[in-house]
Structures are given as C-alpha cells and as structure tokens.
Amino acid sequence: MTGHDLLGGRYELRGVLGYGGMAEVRDGWDTRLNRAVAVKLLHPALRGQPDIRRRFADEARSAAALTHPNIVAVHDFGEHGGTPFIVMERLPGQSLADLIALGPMPPEHVRSMLIDVLRALEAAHAAGVLHRDIKPGNVLISAIGDSMKVADFGIAKTGGASHTMTGRVLGTMSYLTPERVAGAPASAADDLYAAGVMGYEALLGRRAFPQDNPIALARAIMDDPPPPLASLRPDVEPTLVAVIDRAMARVPHQRFGSAAEMRAALTGELIPPVAVAPLPSSPRPATRVLDEPLPPSMHHMAAPHYVAAPPPRHRLSGRTRKVLAGTAVLGAFAIAAAALAADPFSSAPTQTVNTSSTM
CATH class of the missing domain: 1.10.510.10 (Transferase(Phosphotransferase) domain 1)
Known part of the structure; x- marks a missing residue:
C-alpha cells in the first residue's frame, strides 16, 4: 500500500506510532470527518492465520461495543488489500x-x-x-x-x-x-x-x-x-x-x-447490599421463661460491620507440602515454556510511543 492510497477509501496513513507482536499502529487522518485517528494494522506475517484474524476482529467488536469515557473509542473496522485494520480514537498523550x-x-x-x-x-x-x-x-x-x-x-x-x-x-x-x-x-x-x-x-x-x-x-x-x-x-x-x-x-x-x-x-x-431472599416463615414458638439469665452474648459487643475470622488452617504434613510445592513449580515451568513457544504476540518488543493504543 503506497503513501497516496486511502485505507478503505477513507483513511490517510501517516507515520508509525508503535509496533507490537501482533500489529503496528499508524498515525492517520479520517478524510471524511476531518479528524486525527490511530489505525492498527495486523502484521503481514499473521494475515494468513484464521485464529489471529478472528481475535483481531473480536478486538474491534469488543471495544466498539463499549462506550465509556475511560475506554479508548473504536471508530471503524475493515480490510484493505487483505490487511485487517482497526480505526481508533487518537490520543496525543502518554501512557x-x-x-x-x-x-x-x-x-x-x-x-x-x-x-x-x-x-x-x-x-x-x-x-x-x-x-x-x-x-x-x-x-x-x-x-x-x-x-x-x-x-x-x-x-x-x-x-x-x-x-x-x-x-x-x-x-x-x-x-x-x-x-x-x-x-x-x-x-x-x-x-x-x-x-x-x-x-x-x-x-x-x-x-x-x-x-x-x-x-x-x-x-x-x-x-x-x-x-x-x-x-x-x-x-x-x-x-x-x-x-x-x-x-x-x-x-x-x-x-x-x-x-x-x-x-x-x-x-x-x-455498595448496596445484595438482596437475599427471605426464609420461609414458620409459626413462632411459644416464649420460654428461663430459670436464670443467660451469660452475656458476644453479639451485643460486635460492631455493625465486621469480617468473620477465617476457619482454622489445617496444617499439612511435610510430605504433602512437598508434593504441592513440586506440582506448582512444574506447572509454572510448563506455563512459562508454553507462553514462550506458542504465543506469537510476545515475541516482538513493543516500542513505547505516544499513541491511542499499544499492541
């Protein structure tokens, strides 16, 4: 795509704002609405991977459905020359x-x-x-x-x-x-x-x-x-x-x-308390008169709001603790290795720039 082409027949692409493992973000101009935008373009090496293309499209749909002053707005999504792109709000500030x-x-x-x-x-x-x-x-x-x-x-x-x-x-x-x-x-x-x-x-x-x-x-x-x-x-x-x-x-x-x-x-x-369904009513039992008063109740000394103490922790045997620790370490090793081997999105370093999105 040349510098004179309009992305989707509408967006002029300018300088590169940042790179990531999944996409690059370019400074852009919406020629229809005359406003600055940020355009995220899927990397060429990833265009042929259906799973990644679906994830890229899901990003656009997920963010576009969220209209909130604390969420970067997504304006448009499309494809140009086989390259999916997302058009977003352009923010000039830092991260x-x-x-x-x-x-x-x-x-x-x-x-x-x-x-x-x-x-x-x-x-x-x-x-x-x-x-x-x-x-x-x-x-x-x-x-x-x-x-x-x-x-x-x-x-x-x-x-x-x-x-x-x-x-x-x-x-x-x-x-x-x-x-x-x-x-x-x-x-x-x-x-x-x-x-x-x-x-x-x-x-x-x-x-x-x-x-x-x-x-x-x-x-x-x-x-x-x-x-x-x-x-x-x-x-x-x-x-x-x-x-x-x-x-x-x-x-x-x-x-x-x-x-x-x-x-x-x-x-x-x-925060308003969660409504709790009332318990089924039952006939009130007859009042019983005790021979002598009960000892003072701790409920009368409790504060209006309190956190109940957690149940006592059961001490595990030394062998059990070693087995659990070994399992956790092995799990961590497996996850870390899988993250490095399988996830292409963390393989390329992200350039820190002023942009409306990082990758």
Whole structure:
C-alpha cells in the first residue's frame, strides 16, 4: 500500500506510532470527518492465520461495543488489500508506562488512575467483556490530560468469543494472577489483580516482579510476592495501600469481588447490599421463661460491620507440602515454556510511543 492510497477509501496513513507482536499502529487522518485517528494494522506475517484474524476482529467488536469515557473509542473496522485494520480514537498523550518510567507517582495521582481504570472495567465486565491484558502500556492519558483511558482489547474475551486455544495463557505475564499462571480460566478477578499490580508499580516507579526469565517470573508470581507496599512507601495513606494489597492478594477469595467494590474502597462509597431472599416463615414458638439469665452474648459487643475470622488452617504434613510445592513449580515451568513457544504476540518488543493504543 503506497503513501497516496486511502485505507478503505477513507483513511490517510501517516507515520508509525508503535509496533507490537501482533500489529503496528499508524498515525492517520479520517478524510471524511476531518479528524486525527490511530489505525492498527495486523502484521503481514499473521494475515494468513484464521485464529489471529478472528481475535483481531473480536478486538474491534469488543471495544466498539463499549462506550465509556475511560475506554479508548473504536471508530471503524475493515480490510484493505487483505490487511485487517482497526480505526481508533487518537490520543496525543502518554501512557501510564511512560509515567512510571519517570519514577514514583504521587499517591493522589495513583488513586485517580485506579478509579478511572476501575470505571472502565466496570463497564467492560457489565457488558460481559474481560480485558485480560491490563498493564501500564494499555492505560493512556486522555486528550486533555484529565483522565485515563483503557486501550487494547486485543485478547479480550466475551461470551460469544470462544475460539482461543484451550489452556493457552494470554496476557502479559507480569500482571497475571497466580491461578492464571497455573492455567486456570480467565475471570473478571484477573483484571482487578492486574489493576492492583499497576497501582503498586505506579507508587514505586518500578516493576512489582522484576524477573526477566519467564520461569523465574512464574515462580515469583506463585510463591514469592513482592515486599509489602507500606514498608516501601510509608508516606502513602493506609487506605490506598490496603486496597492495592487486597487486590494483589495471592488467595483469590481475599481479593475484591468486582471493579465496583474495589473502586468503592478507594472512594469511600457504599455498595448496596445484595438482596437475599427471605426464609420461609414458620409459626413462632411459644416464649420460654428461663430459670436464670443467660451469660452475656458476644453479639451485643460486635460492631455493625465486621469480617468473620477465617476457619482454622489445617496444617499439612511435610510430605504433602512437598508434593504441592513440586506440582506448582512444574506447572509454572510448563506455563512459562508454553507462553514462550506458542504465543506469537510476545515475541516482538513493543516500542513505547505516544499513541491511542499499544499492541
């Protein structure tokens, strides 16, 4: 395609904004509406792979269905000369990755960033869309610089998109939950965990898991959590630290149940309680008069809201602990090896640029 051709008879392509393992993003101009756009083009080497073409099309459909101020807008999707393309909102600002590279961010900026990302995830999850690749490079500053926008739904999953390879782990490994590294299916909780990791990194100005070797990285995610945030940034107010710590908890049930719950913890909002169906009514028994009063009840001393203590942990035998540990390590090795061998989307480095999407 020459520089004088119009993509799809409408879009003028200009300079390259960035590269990734799956696509390149070009600066563009919509000649019909006279506005700047960003155009994502599937790499020529991947055009002949039906699975990848379907994933590329799903990105366009998933993002186009999400109309939200904290999500990068998709304007158009098509094919030109055998090359699929996606036309997106053009953002002139930087990404969260660019800001983190400059050093630790102020806590109030990190809180605002997380709130914006969680609003985007609320909208996506409500529409049945999992992002599955939340990371700083996919969080972009809005055109006027007053908010953050989530981009790149390239490996997003919806209820109707089930063509991804069974057992294949997709997403940037540093932001995967321990259970995803072990091969568990993706869920909305994975996006929230990744948001927590981003908050951790934004406050420190560095990666939460600095390991470069994928096997070492997998082991760290599963067995060696990063140092407590409070010990590294004692100046950060406890609420923000507690939210990030909870989002990054290794045990899934200790994390937030939804993006709305996590955002409410940051803002202090109250989430309406879930309605519970009333129990079937039964005749009230006759009042019984006791011979002497009962001892004081602990219920009278309880606070209005409390968290029940977890059940006592059963100590495993030494042999059982060794077997479980060995299984986890082997699983991590297998996942890391599979990620390197099977996933073409992580084979090429991404160029950090100012763009409306990274790949």
